Amino acid sequence: MEEIINEEYEVFLEDMNRGIIFNRFLMVDDYEDEYSHNEIAEAMNALASRIRQWLHENKPGKYIVSVSLDYCIFVMTVKEAQMRNVSTCTLLNIVK
Secondary structure (H helix, E strand, O other): OHHHHHHHHHHHHHHHHHOOOEEEEOOHHHHOOOOOHHHHHHHHHHHHHHHHHHHHHHOOOOEEEEEEOOOEEEEEEHHHHHHOOOOHHHHOOEOO
16 A cells, blocks of 8 residues: 555645645545555555645644545645534644
8 A cells, every 4th residue: 555655645745736725635435445444544544644744844734634534534724624614623633
């Protein structure tokens, strides 16, 4: 899954360069036929960690990273999260 993590991370970086305010990464449905849920969860956590590190270094306080192990990784601006009425728990995931 390392290659998939790298590909998804490159998409994330392209999104950041284009100013995308909301996206989903590593959709479970796309991989559950080939990988176990444990493998997907490990990949999601690894990718989320890389994304958080990049956001911490480059856009602190501007984005939220939320991992839903049965669905995907959500990355969105704080403003977008508020417009989508995400839960208070999710709003606590602001990358500082």
